[in-house]
Each structure stands twice: as structure tokens, then as C-alpha cells.
Amino acid sequence: MTALSTTARIAVIGAGAMGAGIAQVAAQAGHPVLLLDNRPGAAAKAIDGIDRQLGKRVEKGKLSADARRVTVARLQAVESIEDLAGCALIIEAIVENLEVKRALFRQLESICNEQCILASNTSSLSITSIAAQLERPQRLLGLHFFNPAPVMALVEIVSGLASDPALADCLYATAKAWGKKPVHTRSTPGFIVNRVARPFYAESLRLLQENVADCATLDALMRDAGGFAMGAFELTDLIGHDVNYAVTCSVFDAYYGDNRFQPSLIQKDLGDAGRLGRKSGHGFYSYADGAERAQARTTSSERTVATCVVEGDLGIANVLVPRLREHSIEVISRDGQGLLRVGDAVLALSDGRMACQRAKEDGLCNLILLDLAFDYGTANRLAISCAAGIDPDALEDGVALLQQAGFSVSLLSDSPALAVLRTVAMLANEAADALLQGVASAADIDLAMRAGVNYPAGPLTWADTIGLVHILRVLENLHASYGEARYRPSLLLRRRVAEGSRFHD
Template identity: 40%
Template sequence: MGAMTTLSEGAPVSVVGAGAMGAGIAQVAASAGHPVALVDAVSGVVEKAVAGIIGSLQRQEAKGRISSAQLEATVERITPVDAISQLPASALVIEAVREDLDTKRALFNELAERQSRETVLATNTSSLDVGAIAEGLPEPGRVIGLHFFNPPPVMRLVEVVRGRSSSPEVIEAAAGLVRTWGKTPVVCASTPGFIVNRVARPFYGEAQRMLMDGVADAATLDAALRSAGFRMGPLELTDLIGQDVNLAVGTSVWEQTGRDPRYAPTAMQQELVAAGHLGRKSGQGVYRYDPSGAPLDAEPDQARLAELLGGPVETDPVARTLAMLVNEAVDLVHRGEAGADDVDTAMTLGTNYPKGPIAWGREIGYAVVADQLAALDRAFPGGRYRPSSALSGEEA
């Protein structure tokens, strides 16, 4: 298939949508030596994006990471374009427009009409089905997901997403190309939340449930997870991400899995969002923040923490969260949606976990995890804690 050979180093790339993600992706591709055409539906956005890219490159130059010649060459490779109709012939088009299926389908239709049949068409969608975006297009095999993380110049992970009609050769070529950009690709199926946004769900959900049940206060729960090596606790992290943003991702995964109870959003988070307590950005979320942005009442209860850790799994924040993360990860692998190594790579690079959940599960022991989940399922029936059948086998 021709698309495999067109995705080479230095081949022309177009980026559609010059918002937060599109600008960052354009910077990454241009830094890697590709001529990049950048377009947005709204006038003035591309110029702003280019100014932002220059600022970002200047900061890299100031730190000595790139030379001034590299800075100039990178900026020169980026061409602002006024309309889709004016994009040059490209080996790869990466779409980073707003997260809406109809918008993306209309755009892909137009791109398919204007670009060669060999042009690889990639979407940066976080939550839409890649197969649905490709539906009805000529050569749907060249449509894939390239899910960058925010901010693209900094985050190493890229999920290379296989839609139901994506060609394996295109997936492989795209993963190879992304590697030449200094990124680490992981390949996964177009499953709700892909790898990172799926496997991470219980990290937030379990802490919210324990907080609602009065197991401990927020600061103590966060301290428990930090003691296991997580950079931030789940509750402080959702305050940083934004409760609204985190709820939207969780709700999307829940809806797309046919409202699987495993992903049901909590009443607590829905109430926070309804009350406008969105986290740091609104001055209040799970925590309240002083005007300087420091959390109030964030002192963990050390005695309670010591009591919980190593106790029954229902009230051990670490064991309970890890059991659910391991379950989610082995299930994804078991369904054939991603390889075990890619799941661990995705979670360590995409969310900064101290260890991949597959490796962590092997350390804890899958039989132990299965027993913990069975105990949780007895304590909280309803399907959320049903153990993956893979935990009783040797598959993951």
C-alpha cells in the first residue's frame, strides 16, 4: 500500500485546527524536519499559534536545547494556510479540530476529496471512534488516530489508534514516523478512552467513592496514593485537571461502554461540577484554595493513614485502587485492544504512574488481585468490581 512509503521523514505534513493541540503537533512535526502547513477555520488563530510556537522554541533555545539556526529553520518550515482548499499535497494530515463527530466527518470528506488517495488522514480525537470518522471515505484504511497528549512538544506518548478499517501497514508506518519525532508510540484499538483514558478511570473513581463513604478525608486519601509512588493523589489531580474535564472524559467512557457500572461517574463529582467547584481554576473543587492557589485543609491524618494501609482492601486506598487499575489493564489486553507492554508504557508516560499496571499486577500477584476484587464485589455489589476473567488465567 502506497501510504506506507509516503510516510517518510521530511514528507509534507498538514495540521488542521491550530488550537492548543494542533499548534503543538505542528511544532513537533516541524521540529522533526517536516514542512508543515497549518490551517484553522477561524481567522487569526493560525497566526496566534505560530507566535506561540515561536515563543516555545525561544524558551527551548534559552535552555540550550536547540540552536538559533534550528529555531529559525523550524519556524521557516511552518506555512500558515487560509483554507483547507489551499493545503498542499501532503503525505499526512493530522486533524485537531473540535471534538465533534459531524465536524470531523465533514472535514475528512473534504480532505479525502482534495488530497491523494494515499495521504494518511489522522485524527487527534480523545474520545470519538476512529472507525466512525473513517466511515464512507474512499480508502478508509489510511484513516487512523494519532492521539497526542497535552502539551505535544513535552509529552512523549502518542497513542496510535487502529480504527476498525485502519490498515495494519499504515498503523505500523505511523508508529515508525512518530518514533522519528522523538515520541514513544503505543498501538491500540479504537476502544472507549483508548489506553490511558480507559485504564486511569478507577484511579479517580475509587478515591471519590472512598471519600463519599467517609473512609478518610481527601488529604489522607491523596497521601495514601502518594505513598505508593504516584506523583499526585487522585483527588488533588482532578482539581488540577478540572472536575468538569475529568467528569466529561469519564462520562464519555461510561456512555460508550453502554453504561458499564465500572465507569459510572460518582454523584460527588457530578455535584462538584453542578456547583461550579471545578478545582484549582475556580478556587474550589475537592479542596478549597487560597488566593495564591495553595490548598486549604490539606493536612493528612497520619494515624488514620497508618490504620488504612495494609488493612482490609475495602478501606485500603492503595490496594483497592491498584486492584482496579490492574483489572482494567489486564482486561484491555485480554480483549486484544492493546499489548501488555504498550499498556504499561502508556500509563507510565501518559499519566506518570510510577509503574505500569501490568507489571504491578504481576508483582502483587494476579490471584491476590482477583481475591481483592471478589471481596470488593461482595462489599459493593453491582458489577463495578467484577474481576476480569484474564486474572484467573496466565494471559496478561
């Protein structure tokens, strides 16, 4: 089905930040747009705000004055829901309350013609449930934008149980015509992004709870090693702990208490204390004037390394070899089980076991485990862990090797799968379950996580790159360490490993 014509009138109900942003997107794409809010004067005020924002873009040379004028001219504030009768698409962006949304759409159904598409921007409520009381539930779908709507590329096209697939295709084409990156998803709790992203927050929160590292160090590792735009603590401070915690609770409750989505007591405490993040001036970090920003902890060495030995295949960490040579370190290669030796230290990519456990089980003295990096060739920070009884000289040799190769080294307490590897494995596992359950395609899941939350790679593609055998091993070892269903590997992951295939084959 083709996109809606730019002559089609669009309506947006709710003139808050999200509703105003959606109205701006539609107007910039060429549609006449009606904006309605139940607060007197709010719609007109929102349009004035859009005009000012576009004016700033004009001042910066990012938008022509004529484009600003034309866009604003397409926006019209209305005061009555009856004014929306002739619209081709009506998008609701009001309070996240099921009964309020149901009542609104029942009212719209009585006003609008049968060809009008009804859409909700809900981020957490079931489209199936919202539509259930309509006479024609097939006309209601989810059109989930991300904040700020004019900037964020992703739009989730959400189909409920009764939603017309042709209308979903129409909204997909329309969002694409608006310059967005749309994805199709079924109406399941959290849709794609708010479901698959839960481990990104949850694993950092658990590592903090277990005193593996502090907030600043874990955030730096997610950015500087993992390639994420922000770490979990600075991101939740930005989102607001009330909002992020509520979404986690919503997904947790919707999945009947599945502990994969269990909320964090640490985040609850922040909310209870009113430390909501940037908007309150304090969250994991302080945002008061003059507050000093916490710095990541770095372990350093004064030693110089001349030679190291690589035994066998280091897997995804093989990129370390040319990097070591580029930093004037002689690398001697020989057969072996995927180890890197320097002095008395033995370095290995984590397989999900604790260093103390792996050293004992594999008979490796002075073992140092390496965390995952998105790109070992360009990352500027890397986490390591080791058993408590490691020889201090061996630890310093390992740190010196990595430091000389250009890494800032963060030593974590001995914990299964360290930080980045644990997080990426869990993201891939959740994405695999979403794929298994038909929530979305592999391509749409990966696109959603790149475009919606700026991940450096889609979790399924990332897992393919690391190797599904290794991801499964990490999850199995996490599961064995904790004994919790939270870390159970997805059935689809197990199937793909047994088949010798990948997620994107």
C-alpha cells in the same frame, strides 16, 4: 513500514493548544508543517506562540537559537483547506464532534491524493465511526497525542475496523522518529489510557464519598505510598472537572452503562457549581491567592518499639523487614500465616476484606491492616485501618512501629482494600480486560500508562509483582463486600491464576 521522510509535508488542522503542540512536534522533527484554523489569524498567532515558547527554552539553555529559528521557519499558516492538497499526512485536532469531523475528512478526501494519510487526534470518538462515510476508510487512523504534545511522550496509534495495518505501522514509526513513545490500540471507547485510568479517579472518589478519608490524605497516599505523580483530586483539579467528568460519562455511555465506569455524583456537583479546578480557582482545593493548602491527616505515637515478630511470608510487604532492622528494631522471625506482631497488635497486608470482617473470620484480635506501597523500602507514608473495637494500646503499638520505621501513618476508616491497594487492583483488572479484548498488547498497555499518565509501573507489571493470586483475592473480596459488578475480576485474571502464569510470561 518505514517512517515518513522529513521531506514529507505534514498538515495540522486546528490551532488550539493541542493542534499547535502537534505542529511544533512535527516541525522540530524536521518536517515542513502547514497549520490551518477556521478562525482568521489563529494559525499565525499559534505559530507566534510556538516561537515564544521556544524562545524561553533558548533563554534557559535547553535549545539553541539556531534550532529555534529552523523550527519556526518550517511552520506555515494557511487560510484554505485546498492548501493542504500536497500533504503526506494531515492530522485533525478540532472540536470533539463526530459529524464535524466526518464532514472535514470527507472534504479532505476530495482534495488530497490517495497516498495522503488522514489522522484524527480524537481522545474519545470512534475512528471506525469517523471513517465510515469515506470512500477509502482504510486511510484514516487515530493519532492521539497527550497534552502538552511537545512534552508528553505517549502517542496512541488507533486503528478502526477498516484502517490499513501498514499505515498504522507507518504512523508508529513516524511517531517514534519524532521522539515519541507510540503504542498500537484498537478503536474502542477510551482507547488505552482513558479507559484503563478510570479506576484511578473512581476509587478515590468513592472513598471520599464513603468518608474513608479526606482529599488531602487520599492524595498524599497515592503520591507518597503509591508512587503516583499526583493524587486523583489534585489531578482532576488540574485537568478540569468538566473535562474529566465528560470523559468518564463518554466511556460510561459507550460501554452501555457498565458501572465499572460509573461517573461520580461528587464530581458532577463540582461541575454544576462551577468549581472546575485550577482554571476556575476552586475544585476539591481552593486556588485563591493566599489559600491554605489542606494537609494529609497523620496518626502519631510517642512510644518507642524495640522488638517485633514476623510470622511467615509477608508477600510484597517483606521489604518491611530490613527497613525495620535499619531503624533499630529487632525482628524475630518464625513460621506463621504472614503476620507482623508488636505488643498486642497484629499487622497484616490487606487482602481486600474489611478489618472487622477479617478479624472475626480469622480469629485475630487487635488486627491492623496495611495498605499497599509501591516500594515499602522507600515510601514515606502508609495507610492502615482497623476494626472499631481494637484496643487503643494495641493500635498505638502498631502506629509506633510504623512511625519508628520512618512512615507517616494515615489511619483510614475500615473499608475494603484501603486506598492504594484498591486502586492498583482495579487498574490491573481494567488493564487485564483491555488485554483480554485485544485492545492492545500487554507491553503497549503498560507503556501507555507509564508514558501517558506517569504511573510508577504499568498496571499489568505491577500486578505481576504483587502476585496475581493476591490481586484476584482482593478483587473477589471487594466484589463480595459491595455486591457490585464494578468489582468483578477479569476473566483473563482468573485464567492466568488458574494457569499459574503471569501477564508478562
